[in-house]
Amino acid sequence: MSATERPTDDTRKMLADSLRGFLGQHWRVDTVKRGPCPQEIAAIWSKLVGQGVASLGSDPDMGGLREILVVMAELGRAACPAPMWSATLANFALAGAMSEASVGLLRRLHAGTARIAFSFGAFDPDRAAGSIEVTNVKASGLLRFVEAAGSCTHLLVPISPSALALVAMDGPGVGVEPTRAMGAWSLHQVRLNAAPAEIIEVEFLAVHDLLRKAKLALMARAHGAARRAFELAVDYAKERRQFGRPIGQFQAIQHKLANCFILLEGVRLILDHAGELHDRGDRHWPYFADCAASFSAEALRRVSLETQHTFGAIGYAEEHEAPLHFKRVHLDTIALGGAAHARLGIGSFLLDDGGAELPQYDLGPAGNALREQVRQWLEENWSSERKAAFDAQPFAKREFDVEFALDVGKTGWIGLGWPSKFGGQGRSPLEQIALIETMERDEAPRIGAAIQANALMMFGTPEQQQKYLPEILRGEAMHGMGYCEPQAGSDLAALRTGAERDGDQWVINGQKIWTTTWWGKYMFLAARTDRDAKPPHAGISMFIVPMNTPGISIHPATTMYDGSFANIFYDNVRIPLDNLVGEVDGGWKVLTGALAFERGLVGGGIVLKVAHAFEQLRRHIMAAEADRPLLANDPIVRDRMAVLASKIEVGRQLMMHCAELAADGITPPEYGAISKVFSSELMERFGETALDILGQRAALSEQMPDAIDNGRFEQNLRHSLMWVISIGTNEIQRSLIAQRALGLPR
Structure with missing residues (x-):
């Protein structure tokens, strides 16, 4: 066949x-x-x-x-x-x-x-x-x-x-x-x-490989048991009433079950990937089998416990079906040495005999070719003295590089995934991953204004598209996002900044906080155009505001990760009527539509950052240091590296799944949320683990004497908090998962 x-x-x-x-x-x-x-x-x-x-x-x-x-x-x-x-x-x-x-x-x-x-x-x-x-x-x-x-x-x-x-x-x-x-x-x-x-x-x-197949089969059976019990718990949460309402309406239950769903999807994807690689004869299948066993064992036991917690006393009775699945999950996940034995295999792959990098994913012929093309371009255009001079700057100066953005603009890659009618290349999500991954591996500055470009392509007028998209495509213009306010963070529907029509202009008054890219040419601003709208989000509109417009007062602040954001005051700021994006009072659709389009790959971008940082950590662990014992030989270090590696592979699987969904259209918001929640919190755990392994010297910040990699690892930890909070806090994302993916009541 x-x-x-x-x-x-x-x-x-x-x-x-x-x-x-x-x-x-x-x-x-x-x-x-x-x-x-x-x-x-x-x-x-x-x-x-x-x-x-x-x-x-x-x-x-x-x-x-x-x-x-x-x-x-x-x-x-x-x-x-x-x-x-x-x-x-x-x-x-x-x-x-x-x-x-x-x-x-x-x-x-x-x-x-x-x-x-x-x-x-x-x-x-x-x-x-x-x-x-x-x-x-x-x-x-x-x-x-x-x-x-x-x-x-x-x-x-x-x-x-x-x-x-x-x-x-x-x-x-x-x-x-x-x-x-x-x-x-x-x-x-x-x-x-x-x-x-x-x-x-x-x-x-080949007993070792036979053991891997045996363990994957047990994890699959445990996954089936855990998934069945979980589905019973979700149905129960929809029907069981306490304090006058279904328990599935309580945020604590929603977030508990959302966490379980994230873990179950991770297990499903990593098990199937390991099986696929085995059946294709891929040489890396043993590594992925070990990653699947390591992650699945602990994830499925956690799901099993949380499922029982959701049922409460009813699931504690032997008459219920759930205890059967609880027992099966725990028996299967500890068999054949359980997760600990699988992590020995991961540690050996990563750290023995010179060690091996995390395997590259097959992104298809076009994606693989683009990855190599971008790598060669960066070698010619972003290396040696130019990159060294950039890297020597404080972090606050390394968030963006004007000349680099213009150089990338000449390649057309800023519009890699844009439709050709907007000047883009119409490339696939896998090719977009190839670009993101290669840029991350070379630690290149960020480029583009993806969310704003998506909004313009989806909701902008032809005149707006002709004016603003070419600037973004050429790397000439960055757009900030003016969303959050003192009383409107995750609850953007509560924003108060107002826009009123005055003749042929809009007049904007209000305050935005935590605004990144405040130094950009434009601000993509959310403002209220109907203060009496019911529900509140129905009265919001979206505007493009040139940042050199009179009446804008910018107060920059330093972030805890040495970057910057700003508090921005808009005092009778006047912009033309045609700077409205979408319909009047239709800004919620513009805002959420653009975010949904982009969220599918946000989690992928985060996990690729973690994967790159992991490689830097792995090299430090394998490096000899004076008379000290080699960290790579420490069994605790090996185990913790194996745990990280298995979670990175799950994050990458979630990324690939979102790319597959995006290839057929827009990634469903709940799947973009799953990828974002998992990967951003993995970034936090990575930062904590790196400091634990490398010790206090790794806590020395950038430009301090003897700082490891110019403070890379401690800054990764400080920076990770931004990803958990931005583009919708993870708590909001969990509610979205519970309500959209699991059908729990609002």
Whole structure:
């Protein structure tokens, strides 16, 4: 089967829908509550074999790891402990083995006449998992935590990098005892006492990679369980009333569930990405598998706990479905060494044998080509003495560079994603990511006025578009955003700055605060044109105000990250009528429409900043320093770097998902919000972690003697707070996610 004939996203969705309906018809979610149920598990597995899932993993053309993860997630949703996990591992372990024993075993497995319980034995990272020894084709030993062993016909255990032992479960010397773990009965203890064993030779078992696949499958099942419980909690929050209203209307519940949704989406994307890379044969798939396991384990447990908190006492009762999923999540996420073992793999990738950079994402042929083109342009135009002179300036002087903006303007890249009718290049969101990423890696100054340009393209008159867009495109004009006021921060509908029509002019009076880019040529200003409008946001209009207009008084202030903003007073500022953007009293649509268009890539821009800073931190950790022990060898440092790396990959996955959505139109606001919330708060955590690892010297600020990278890391932390607050505080974004994505009441 060709690459284009392999299973697609649509076929995976069909697989999920089909299995969900099938399990809903043939499996009762409360079956496992009654204790060990080997007959029921054997029966449902026989039916699932008829659906074709038993052969997944044996033939890549029929479906690979991505399809397996879909099946495991649906089993998790249904609280069904059918031995799919073991069947998958048997398929992977025996793939390519042509012995009569292996071929026969797989044939019986796929036909449903053999049900396999798989154990890693001595290869299990959990030291309590047990092991067996095989002498004279007799197996002895104790294996713990064996799934569904009571319903299986055979036990399969790796005993060397090139051999597995196969034991008939009904043979002599085999004892199987159900094990109650986390209050559930899905595991078993298997004791072998000189049990007859068949040795199956394989060319190369690749146990470490098999462990990664096994862990991804468990995380997928845990994700299915956590997602199901979460959905039940969301429905409950819509119906359960306390203090006279649905609890889903309380901000505390909305934000709790929004946090859960962010984590679940991160898990969904990173698991699927790891599976996709595996099925494509990408050399980085083990790294992404470890990142997926590291992030998923902790994220899913957090979701599981918060779900129970939302249910309160009703979810604490065993009669409810939620406790089943709580138990499954915690069992699956600690198995095979859990997150800690996955982080060992990430640390090794990043820091051993010279270390490796975070892998570059495939942005498609056009995106990859543009990334290289921009890299070469920067090497020729933003390097050596020019860049060194810029970097030597205080941060406040490095927010913008006039000459650089004009040089970039000649390339047309400021309008990379603009439609061609406005002079843009009409490039894809992936190409826009390529530009942002490469500029960030080279620490180039910011360019353009994306939100304002979007507003003009969406709502401006032809005359406005012809006047202002070319200036932005050429890098000649920067636009500030005049939104916030003393009593109107996130609540922009409360703004008081007014604009009144006087003949052929608008007269503006009021105050704006926290205005960045106050030094720009224009201000994109929100002002009230109807003070009695109901609701209040219905009386707002948007204006372009030249900053050299009489009556504007600017009072700059220094930000906590050494940048600047200004308090700006508008005192009888007169501008022409045609400086109105959009309709009178229609400014809310202009403001939110432009922001929605841009928010889809805001989170991506932030996580790319974090990824670049991470690389600088990684290099410092690997650098030898006098007689001090190498930080790269410190197990705590390695673990913390691994945690950061896994979260960066989730942030990048959210970025890529927003780009995919944007390719089909505007990214839904709730998904832009998810990416922005996750990445901005990751930026905060990165700053804290960098200081913890590097110590007090990293707290020395720019232009101080011995400051590390001219104060880069401490300034990253101070700067991170801006991203959490700007373009809508994260608290507002969480409310948006809860109401738009989850349908919770306002």
